Amino acid sequence: MKEELSRSTKNDAGAGNEGPDGRPKVALITGISGQDGAYLAELLLSKGYVVHGIKRRTSRLNTDRIDHLYQEPQESQRRLLLYHGDLTDTSSLLSIIQRVEPDEIYNLAAQSHVAVSFEEPEYTASSNALGPLRILETVRRLGLAKKTRFYQASSCELFGDAEGHPQNELTPFQPRSPYAIAKLYGYWITVNYREAYGMYACNGILFNHESPLRGETFVTRKITRGLARIVLGRQDCIYLGNLDARRDWGHARDYVDMQWRMLQQDKPEDFVIATGIEHSVREFVDAAAAELGIVLEWRGTEKNEVAVVADPGTNASLSAGQTIVRVDARYFRPIDAMSKVGDPAKARSKLGWEPKIGFQQLVGEMVRADLQAAGKEQLLQSQEYAYGFPGE
Numbered sequence: 309m310k311e312e313l314s315r316s317t318k319n320d321a322g323a324g325n326e327g328p329d330g331r332p333k334v335a336l337i338t339g340i341s342g343q344d345g346a347y348l349a350e351l352l353l354s355k356g357y358v359v360h361g362i363k364r365r366t367s368r369l370n371t372d373r374i375d376h377l378y379q380e381p382q383e384s385q386r387r388l389l390l391y392h393g394d395l396t397d398t399s400s401l402l403s404i405i406q407r408v409e410p411d412e413i414y415n416l417a418a419q420s421h422v423a424v425s426f427e428e429p430e431y432t433a434s435s436n437a438l439g440p441l442r443i444l445e446t447v448r449r450l451g452l453a454k455k456t457r458f459y460q461a462s463s464c465e466l467f468g469d470a471e472g473h474p475q476n477e478l479t480p481f482q483p484r485s486p487y488a489i490a491k492l493y494g495y496w497i498t499v500n501y502r503e504a505y506g507m508y509a510c511n512g513i514l515f516n517h518e519s520p521l522r523g524e525t526f527v528t529r530k531i532t533r534g535l536a537r538i539v540l541g542r543q544d545c546i547y548l549g550n551l552d553a554r555r556d557w558g559h560a561r562d563y564v565d566m567q568w569r570m571l572q573q574d575k576p577e578d579f580v581i582a583t584g585i586e587h588s589v590r591e592f593v594d595a596a597a598a599e600l601g602i603v604l605e606w607r608g609t610e611k612n613e614v615a616v617v618a619d620p621g622t623n624a625s626l627s628a629g630q631t632i633v634r635v636d637a638r639y640f641r642p643i644d645a646m647s648k649v650g651d652p653a654k655a656r657s658k659l660g661w662e663p664k665i666g667f668q669q670l671v672g673e674m675v676r677a678d679l680q681a682a683g684k685e686q687l688l689q690s691q692e693y694a695y696g697f698p699g700e
């Protein structure tokens with residue numbers, strides 16, 4: 309898939325994305341090493357942008373999602389440039405924004421895991437609430453308020469379990485986690501800088517979006533990766549939490565297109581981005597199993613529920629009656645939003661946006677990518693045994 313993405317980057321030269329001075333537009337992406345950051349960097353490069361990205365310093369390399377786009381610092385005419393920085397560190401943001409003077413900033417960086425936000429509420433607030441403030445205030449103080457357009461990665465988690473489905477731009481917010489409450493500040497500070505200083509600043513209120521690049525601990529990827537490993541005999545079972553939670557799952561590639569469109573309008577506005585269709589976690593498991601030719605039967609209730617193989621299809625490593633999914637109470641959150649479905653009518657009518665990739669296609673793409681990854685893992689391990697250094 310990465311090869312496919314990098315081909316599109318090289319071939320799809322982007323005309324019409326020059327700034328007022330005729331030079332290529334310059335974008336700065338925070339969170340470029342994440343799922344959306346990788347797809348957005350691809351998209352902007354394909355449109356002819358010069359893309360600057362902020363990555364965190366980590367003890368191991370964390371740029372695997374964008375390695376196929378990487379250009380050595382020694383290359384002339386680079387169009388992808390990376391800097392170390394952190395949303396919790398104003399000085400790094402200041403020096404990067406001052407140096408880059410971007411036409412557009414996409415603030416995608418965040419502590420993005422809702423369950424983890426209950427364990428790290430203070431850090432979550434610093435990165436997700438104060439992070440956007442630090443960027444907006446830096447832009448303002450550098451005198452870039454009229455030049456730089458700002459996109460804030462807001463979330464349907466703002467709605468919590470708000471009354472009224474589907475949820476749209478007018479649905480009242482009712483956040484139910486430290487993550488969502490921090491994002492609520494991010495949402496309002498973006499609106500505030502738009503109103504107070506006339507900045508082109510807007511929120512994309514995005515519903516869940518997934519892909520083969522999704523982090524491994526979000527539920528969709530946990531399921532597709534787990535099932536792929538199970539059919540290759542590398543794992544016995546997947547342990548999940550709330551199977552009844554319902555989410556509106558789209559594809560990240562469709563959603564980053566919308567992020568870009570939001571910054572190309574005459575007037576800054578906030579938009580809900582969703583497919584309008586929801587599924588339960590249990591239905592996601594069934595859909596992923598179906599991609600592998602497996603039929604499951606659900607037995608038990610609530611915290612004792614399990615999925616048993618009813619028909620293993622052609623998977624020789626599985627047998628009928630085998631339990632491959634179990635509920636484990638540790639994956640339940642102190643409080644969870646049970647049902648989410650968005651209404652993207654405004655995005656459709658004002659921006660001409662339609663999601664192109666449907667639910668089953670998304671699940672299929674994720675399952676195939678994870679099967680391939682599990683196969684590579686297996687091959688690597690067998691090579692390690694062949695060369696006599698197992699487990700290293």
Ligand code: NDP
Pocket residue numbers: 338339340341342343344345362363364366370393394395396415416417418419420421435461462463464513514515516517518523
């Ligand atoms: P990911 O978790 O895949 O990526 C998050 C990115 O933020 C990573 O690059 C991460 O770096 C970086 N990051 C985390 N903390 C900091 C920090 N303190 N300073 C600088 N960088 C940091 O998330 P997604 O790509 O899925 O989501 C992008 C944004 O959209 C997030 O803000 C998320 O909250 C929001 N969102 C996502 C939705 C979804 O369904 N995917 C839906 C709605 C909103 P590292 O690689 O080092 O961890």
Ligand code: GDR
Pocket residue numbers: 420421422423462463464465514515516517525526527528530547548549550551553554555589639640641644645
């Ligand atoms: P979410 O995504 O919390 O909606 O946040 P996640 O995939 O983590 O959870 C979705 C639903 O599945 C239930 N669930 C489990 N979740 C995880 N992670 N692991 C499990 O084992 C499990 N079992 C059941 C959860 O309880 C939940 O109801 C994502 C993130 O990308 C946010 O950054 C973003 O803002 C929102 O989507 C919109």
